[in-house]
Amino acid sequence: xxxxxxxxxxxxxxxxxxxxxxxxxxxxxxxxxxxxxxxxxxxxxxxxxxxxxxxxxxxxxxxxxxxxxxxxxxxxxxxxxxxxxxxxxxxxxxxxxxxxxxxxxxxxxxxxxxxxxxxxxxxxxxxxxxxxxxxxxxxxxxxxxxxxxxxxxxxxxxxxxxxxxxxxxxxxxxxxxxxxxxxxxxxxxxxxxxxxxxxxxxxxxxxxxxxxxxxxxxxxxxxxxxxxxxxxxxxxxxxxxxxxxxxxxxxxxxxxxxxxxxxxxxxxxxxxxxxxxxxxxxxxxxxxxxxxxxxxxxxxxxxxxxxxxxxxxxxxxxxxxxxxxxxxxxxxxxxxxxxxxxxxxxxxxxxxxxxxxxx
Numbered sequence: 464x465x466x467x468x469x470x471x472x473x474x475x476x477x478x479x480x481x482x483x484x485x486x487x488x489x490x491x492x493x494x495x496x497x498x499x500x501x502x503x504x505x506x507x508x509x510x511x512x513x514x515x516x517x518x519x520x521x522x523x524x525x526x527x528x529x530x531x532x533x534x535x536x537x538x539x540x541x542x543x544x545x546x547x548x549x550x551x552x553x554x555x556x557x558x559x560x561x562x563x564x565x566x567x568x569x570x571x572x573x574x575x576x577x578x579x580x581x582x583x584x585x586x587x588x589x590x591x592x593x594x595x596x597x598x599x600x601x602x603x604x605x606x607x608x609x610x611x612x613x614x615x616x617x618x619x620x621x622x623x624x625x626x627x628x629x630x631x632x633x634x635x636x637x638x639x640x641x642x643x644x645x646x647x648x649x650x651x652x653x654x655x656x657x658x659x660x661x662x663x664x665x666x667x668x669x670x671x672x673x674x675x676x677x678x679x680x681x682x683x684x685x686x687x688x689x690x691x692x693x694x695x696x697x698x699x700x701x702x703x704x705x706x707x708x709x710x711x712x713x714x715x716x717x718x719x720x721x722x723x724x725x726x727x728x729x730x731x732x733x734x735x736x737x738x739x740x741x742x743x744x745x746x747x748x749x750x751x752x753x754x755x756x757x758x759x760x761x762x763x764x765x766x767x768x769x770x771x772x773x774x775x776x777x778x779x780x781x782x783x784x785x786x787x788x789x790x791x792x793x794x795x796x797x798x799x800x801x802x803x804x805x806x807x808x809x810x811x812x813x814x815x816x817x818x819x820x821x822x
Contacts, residue, residue, distance in 0.1 A: 468703045468740055469818040470810065472503050474511070476698040477683060481515035484682050487693045488666050490673045493541065493659060495680030496531070497523040502812025503684055503698060504819055506534045511683060513538065521678055525551050528560045541585055541618075544595060545569045549576045556582065561617060563587050565595045567604060574613055585618035585656065590640040591633070592624045599640040602647040609653040618656040619645060623672070626665035627688035634665055638672055667691045684812055701810035701817060703736035703773065705802050706790065717784035717792055731783050732795040734773065734806055741814035743771045743786040773806040780806065 485492050494517040495501075500508025509520055509531055519539040522528050528540045541561045546552045552573065555562060561583045564570050573582055586608060587596030597604050599621075609616055621641045625633040641660050648655050657675040664687055666677035681687055685695040709731040717723045717731070736742050770782040773793055780793035793806070810817075 467818060468701070468735055469820045470502075470699050470701055470812070470815060472507070472699045472819055472821050473696075474507065474821050476685070476696040477503060477507065477511035478514050480683050480685055480695050480698065481511045481517070483693055483695065484663075484667070484679050485515045485517065488673055488677050488679075491519070491657075491676040492517050493519045493521045493676055493678045494683070495521045495662075495678050497521070497527060497543075497680065498813060501681055501684045501686075502815070505530050507819075507821060508683055509534070509536050509538075519676075521680075525555055525560075528555065529558060532558045543587075543620075546573075552576050559583075561585060563595065564608060564614075566597055567607065570608055570611060570614070574611065580613045581615040582613060583615045583617055585620055586616065588619060588621045588641055588644050590621040590637040590644075590660075592622045594622070596621065597644075599644040602644060605644060605648055606651050606653070609648060609651075609655075616654070616656050618676075619648075619658055620678075621660045623660065623662055623665050626662055626668070626672075629689075631669050634669055634672065663687055664689050664691075667693050686812070697809070699810070699812060701740070701808045701815060702805045703734050703740070703808070705732045705800060705804045705806060706735050707733040707802055708795070708800070709733060709792065711783075718787065719785065723784035728796075729783060729794055730796045730798070731792040732775075732780060732798075732800055732806070734791055734793055735789065736773070736806075736808070737787040737789045737791050739788050740817055741811055742791065742808065743782070744811075744814055771808075773808045775800055775804065775806045 494512030496505045496508040499505050505527060520531060521541040521543050523543050528542050531540055539561060543563055545563055545565045546555055556577055556579050564584045564586045588599050589596035590599050623634050623637055645655055645658055659674060659676040659678055661672035661677040663679050663682035665672040666679060682695060685697050711725050711729045711731055713725055713727055715725050738744060772779040772781045778798050780795050783792040783794045
């Protein structure tokens with residue numbers, strides 16, 4: 464019997480989401496399993512995709528590709544970021560990982576550092592993300608790349624930056640930019656390989672973006688930033704143990720700083736749950752726009768007015784006082800609850816450090 468906080472993850476829900484996505488998009492799916500499979504572990508995410516018939520995975524770091532090979536996955540693996548050192552490059556080629564080419568310097572490094580040809584690659588085009596790739600207007604550099612010997616150009620891709628937007632606007636602009644670069648290469652007589660740009664939000668919401676393949680990651684775990692037309696299941700629940708009960712009186716204080724002063728008596732469940740587990744965290748805004756700061760302040764206000772809760776057999780138990788690092792008090796007044804009982808909360812898979820347990 465599990466004694467510690469943990470994430471309970473449903474393999475059945477993972478496979479249902481994978482199958483639903485593959486059926487909905489109607490083109491080959493590249494299963495993105497970065498960030499440790501979006502929090503469900505890279506091996507379990509890859510297994511769910513493979514069960515749905517996916518034959519290519521995508522990762523963002525070299526060690527993720529090697530982990531897939533370690534677990535015995537023989538499917539194609541696309542590393543979506545460039546490699547910058549010779550040792551890692553050799554390991555990627557030995558593992559038959561498809562590399563990403565982001566420009567002339569990057570391509571020459573690959574060419575000069577390995578004796579194994581052809582080198583399998585996809586070419587990255589920057590259409591507005593501003594991270595990796597050749598600018599979509601630089602067709603001369605793209606044509607130069609495709610003319611290089613020693614490479615097997617198996618695909619070309621870009622990445623949407625705003626596919627969670629309400630209207631199909633910036634996403635459409637990026638798609639047009641990408642296709643203009645692709646069309647220029649094809650007009651020059653080059654076979655670009657498979658074209659892919661759509662991530663989860665775009666692939667499920669905007670059919671025009673699907674092209675030859677789509678890259679799906681977060682949809683596997685059922686957590687998208689925009690409403691999805693495809694029914695996706697939540698794949699996990701977080702469980703934490705009640706460590707103790709406290710009976711507090713009016714005037715008693717709780718937590719560091721003693722800022723919470725009770726106005727009435729309360730039965731408090733002391734739960735082994737806190738910020739270390741990702742509970743009650745809200746991400747700080749980047750530099751960016753004033754409205755990002757406003758959105759963050761709104762989230763803080765909502766949390767202040769409606770404290771985070773845990774669930775116990777249908778009862779919502781709100782935080783009583785401050786959220787601790789490892790232990791937090793929840794108001795369980797009127798609820799039949801005991802030390803050793805489990806409470807549940809949804810949790811963010813990417814922020815939660817709890818042990819993963821699969822059912």
